[in-house]
Each structure stands twice: as C-alpha cells, then as structure tokens.
Amino acid sequence: MTVTSIDVLDSVVDITAQTESDTISESLITTILQLTPANQVLVLDYNPDTNPDFMVVACSDIFLFEEEKDAIERVLRSCVAIGDNVVEYSKTDNQSLLAVPIRFGEKDDIHAVVFCKCDQVKGDEVQLIEGLAKIYENYQKIISASERDGLTGLYNRKVLTTKIDLLLDRFLIQGSSITDDPTHHHWVCIFDIDHFKQINDTLGHVFGDEVILLITAMMKQNFDDEDILFRYGGDEFVAIMHPQSREDMEATVRNFFDAVNNRDYGQAKNVSISMGAASINDQELNAITVLGFADQSLYKAKQNGRNQVAFYEDLIASGELKSLVPEDDVELF
Incomplete structure (x- = not known):
C-alpha cells in the first residue's frame, strides 16, 4: 500500500474536522483502515479501577471484541503494562495484532488504547498508525477541554x-x-x-x-x-x-x-x-x-x-x- 503525504494530510484534516470525542474516534478508525494494512480497528477506554477495565468506544467490526476477546485483551494488557506499542504476530491466521496507548489527563496516564488487526505490518506502517494515534490523542485533549464547564470542571x-x-x-x-x-x-x-x-x-x-x-x-x-x-x-x-x-x-x-x-x-x-x-x-x-x-x-x-x-x-x-x-x-x- 503506497501512502502519499497528501493522503496523510487529508486524514489529519478529516480527524480535526470533528467536534466531539466520539466522532473523532470514528474518524480515526476510518483513516487507519484507509491508510494502513489494518482490516479491523478498535478504540477502547481504559480504567484500571472499573470492571471491565477496557470498554469499547468505537469499532470497525461490532463482533470483533467478543469473538477474539482473549487475544485482544492479552495485547491490550501488555501495551498498558509496558506503556508503549505492542505488536504480536498470530501464526493461526497470519495476522498482526497491534496496540498503541493513548494518554490523557494531568498525570499523562494511559486512558485509552487503539487496537488494530492487520496483515503483517511493517515498521513504517506501525509508525504511521502511531502517528495517527498521536494526532488523535492531542486533538482529544483539546476536545476534552471544550466538554468541561469553565467554573466547576465538571462535564457540561x-x-x-x-x-x-x-x-x-x-x-x-x-x-x-x-x-x-x-x-x-x-x-x-x-x-x-x-x-x-x-x-x-x-x-x-x-x-x-x-x-x-x-x-x-x-x-x-x-x-x-x-x-x-x-x-x-x-x-x-x-x-x-x-x-x-x-x-x-x-x-x-x-x-x-x-x-x-x-x-x-x-x-x-x-x-x-x-x-x-x-x-x-x-x-x-x-x-x-x-x-x-x-x-x-x-x-x-x-x-x-x-x-x-x-x-x-x-x-x-x-x-x-x-x-x-x-x-x-x-x-x-
């Protein structure tokens, strides 16, 4: 798959054209599917104090998480544990499983993870997905600020x-x-x-x-x-x-x-x-x-x-x- 700088620029425009957190997640999924070998993408919230601690925010396949929950959660937990990207190759179906952490909040803790299932992924393709996730992360911080009440800091x-x-x-x-x-x-x-x-x-x-x-x-x-x-x-x-x-x-x-x-x-x-x-x-x-x-x-x-x-x-x-x-x-x- 050949990705040009114009393609990447267009994807940034699409992501930053959104005005709500949830629509940004959908736009990120669409962009990753278009520009990378990924064939399935999930965006999940992460909160270690809740049960379940991973919660699907948006997805390209509504059944994916339930059907492959064990494998997905293994990669997600590994990503959170090391605080960095994780790529795991599955010999069963010749697919790569990739998880990229998303950080929010004052302490810059991991509050979300982008998960991709794709054909064998190369280093530059991992970097592209990581870059798109970083754009998503930064813009989410801006949107999050707009969702808060100015006096109390509560959601508006x-x-x-x-x-x-x-x-x-x-x-x-x-x-x-x-x-x-x-x-x-x-x-x-x-x-x-x-x-x-x-x-x-x-x-x-x-x-x-x-x-x-x-x-x-x-x-x-x-x-x-x-x-x-x-x-x-x-x-x-x-x-x-x-x-x-x-x-x-x-x-x-x-x-x-x-x-x-x-x-x-x-x-x-x-x-x-x-x-x-x-x-x-x-x-x-x-x-x-x-x-x-x-x-x-x-x-x-x-x-x-x-x-x-x-x-x-x-x-x-x-x-x-x-x-x-x-x-x-x-x-x-």
Whole structure:
C-alpha cells in the first residue's frame, strides 16, 4: 500500500474536522483502515479501577471484541503494562495484532488504547498508525477541554446525552447487557439547589458561584470515581452512577445529602438540594428518555417539600406519575 503525504494530510484534516470525542474516534478508525494494512480497528477506554477495565468506544467490526476477546485483551494488557506499542504476530491466521496507548489527563496516564488487526505490518506502517494515534490523542485533549464547564470542571450540558447514549451503545457493542446482575443498574440523578435564585439575589452572583463550587467539591468527594458528573447549567447538576444496587445507590445519595445539609455556607446559612433519580437499563430507548424520567422525579421532589430525593420507579408504582411516553424528536429539557 503506497501512502502519499497528501493522503496523510487529508486524514489529519478529516480527524480535526470533528467536534466531539466520539466522532473523532470514528474518524480515526476510518483513516487507519484507509491508510494502513489494518482490516479491523478498535478504540477502547481504559480504567484500571472499573470492571471491565477496557470498554469499547468505537469499532470497525461490532463482533470483533467478543469473538477474539482473549487475544485482544492479552495485547491490550501488555501495551498498558509496558506503556508503549505492542505488536504480536498470530501464526493461526497470519495476522498482526497491534496496540498503541493513548494518554490523557494531568498525570499523562494511559486512558485509552487503539487496537488494530492487520496483515503483517511493517515498521513504517506501525509508525504511521502511531502517528495517527498521536494526532488523535492531542486533538482529544483539546476536545476534552471544550466538554468541561469553565467554573466547576465538571462535564457540561453539551455532552450529557452523548455520554448516556455512548454508555448504552458500548454494552451493545461488547455483547453484554448493562450489568450481569439484574439487581444492579446504572443510575441517573438530576438535582438542583433549593431557592438558589434567592442566594444570588440577596448575596450576589459571586457568592452564588462559591456555593456552586462547594456543591461541586462535595459531589467529587461523595460520588465514586466511576460516576460521571455534569453541571447541566446554573445550579442544576447530573450524576450518572456506575452499576450498583439501589441500596448502595441510596447510601451514596444519603451521604451526599448529609454533606450538603451539614456544610457551613456562611451568610447563606442553610443550603439544601432536591433530586430526581431513575435507573438505566438496556431496555431504555435513549438518553432523552432516561433524563426525562429523572427530570419528572426532580419536579416531584420539589413539589413534595424539597431537600429530598424522589425515585421514578417509586412514583410510577404509587401512581404519582404516569409512565412517560417519549417522542424521539422532542427535547425534554
């Protein structure tokens, strides 16, 4: 395969034309397939503190990971262990397996791996794939910064639905349900600060921002590292919680409420929050549906006295809410 400098330049243009993390991954896969001997490509997130620690973000073959999981994970783990490219030749099917680490974050740790399966790969072809992965890595850092809220550092509203839909898609790609334990679910929690407008009106927006930052700090302290935290806008926040039982989920939320209620806010005196929560399962239609469930529950929590959490499933069971019938083209926020 002859690759010209124009081909490489065009591929860089294609990758950097994307504006979201997930579409960049798809563009990287397309580029590697076009410019190298690779016939199958995976992009996987890596987090040693989660189970599974490798999670498919994007792929050229939806069945590849499940069908060749042992061989792929062996190469991925070797790549992470040495912190560098790994090439392994498979005599069984005369294919080369290549893994290239992707580094993000303040500590420049490995947070993702690009995996390629290809015909025997040469040194310059490995270098080309490594170079494309480095372009991907650098541009992901730029995009990641744009996905964060400027005040709190949490994810912003722009990527909320994308993150939930990606969560659902990943489990479909890897051939699994949301969780193997039917009593464990991902959870979406939406909450806001009770009477926050009064804080801004009486004490000023600078003081209001300080309250926002205190709430953010308590979120980071009380939610798990696996949970994904967002500032939806103003005094509204969202947490996507990792798979767990409702009992464990409620314990986390209870600790968070206690932290908020017991905090000294100075002139603001008492500050409280109201929250709506809903479980995510692989039967849900999309992110908008799940967020709609939690948002309806938040409304009920506020209606029933504030400073409390309301669960969508409980409200449906009690008849306080009727089942939401979503329309795919209607935004619920």
